[in-house]
């Protein structure tokens with residue numbers, strides 16, 4: 001049995017072999033490669049395309065995230081899943097969840113705008129952030145206006161690294177509006193591989209932040225675990 | 229018989245008694261496929277635009293303003309300025325029956341006075357049938373979608389009491405599984421297939437808050453109507469509405485609550501207080517433009533069902 005998470009930008013597969021989590025990640029349109037030789041009735045799917053890929057059972061990303069995170073951390077208050085097109089905040093204790101899918105600010109798409117503007121790869125943002133000496137204030141919570149504010153900070157003399165750090169803080173503030181009272185917050189999703197963003201989230205949220213070893217495959221793993 | 233547009237709950241007893249044929253202008257919105265230009269809430273923006281362009285044919289309009297919706301008050305004035313005879317109806321926030329009585333007298337003056345005093349009594353009989361449908365639906369004897377389509381029509385009785393009576397009589401009964409019983413509170417969803425979609429995802433709506441208000445009030449003359457409708461919960465303080473909901477949800481043994489809200493609607497601000505006041509797992513939805521239920525809403529419904537199953 002495997003867990004398959006086909007999201008808006010990437011597809012992931014996870015299995016547990018001899019107690020060890022094995023996984024692979026590819027882009028969404030290559031998801032078929034992940035399931036070559038695997039029967040439909042061995043697939044538990046999740047993610048945006050969960051109903052359109054072959055499956056034995058489906059589960060939403062919200063439920064998958066809870067099961068996946070519990071594989072690593074038994075005591076969880078809140079899960080923040082930062083995806084390419086939306087961000088989900090799951091209040092595990094109070095049985096509640098909120099999804100931001102109306103506005104790009106606070107989703108992976110926002111950071112993609114930033115990377116595109118500087119013509120760099122998304123995964124370079126974290127490295128740049130760590131070189132920043134000062135952090136300019138970027139107050140706009142709307143993705144589009146934040147970009148114009150970012151440009152004015154460049155004009156004002158801040159470096160690329162500093163402006164990227166400023167954007168990470170703006171992003172973290174946006175996420176913090178969605179996070180309820182909690183002691184422990186687990187971050188998942190490919191976007192949290194960005195150490196600059198995580199540093200900003202740690203500071204802004206002021207909570208005990210946990211990140212599983214491979215945060216991008218938690219939902220695939222959780223889909224599997226919700227079934228077995 | 230003149231056709232009287234209404235923008236929210238206006239006692240249909242009085243409109244029929246005055247010889248009018250009520251028409252709830254909201255009923256055309258979910259299937260309208262309209263994308264209005266100058267909008268806050270799509271409900272009011274769409275009926276405003278359609279009334280001004282005469283795509284909804286009514287002879288006059290009653291706008292429920294006080295105690296209900298400020299967007300309707302402004303969009304209603306827009307319609308009034310386009311030349312349609314319009315009356316503004318106010319519910320009392322403090323529930324004062326004498327105030328409501330004076331409002332009802334003013335309204336009957338606008339409608340040309342009572343000519344058919346027997347109508348309110350006949351409507352009360354129909355509302356008893358509505359209560360029956362509501363009860364059978366919450367026991368799984370009538371599908372949530374079919375019950376909703378009848379209950380929501382009690383605001384205007386489809387403008388035709390005989391036709392509506394026949395529609396009620398033609399409802400089919402069968403047995404429905406009730407795995408996850410949910411209450412739908414707030415304004416009705418702007419998606420025309422919401423109840424079917426919820427059911428297909430394993431959530432059975434056993435209570436519709438606003439349509440329940442439509443079948444709950446009545447009276448045989450203005451005095452009685454005023455005494456009863458002054459408890460229309462949507463126009464009253466939130467604490468009263470929450471207490472009322474507590475009782476209804478308890479009676480119906482719901483597993484969870486869906487609070488539907490609308491983009492740019494003040495009811496969204498009530499969400500936090502309702503969550504504090506009702507001790508049930510709750511899903512808050514926010515809709516905007518009309519049509520069928522979008523994927524983002526389906527994801528939330530599916531996740532909510534999974535959550536109820538885990539409890």
Ligand code: SF4
Nearest residue numbers: 269271297299490493
């Ligand atoms: S949804 Fe809200 S804003 Fe829209 S008509 Fe209803 S009460 Fe008014």
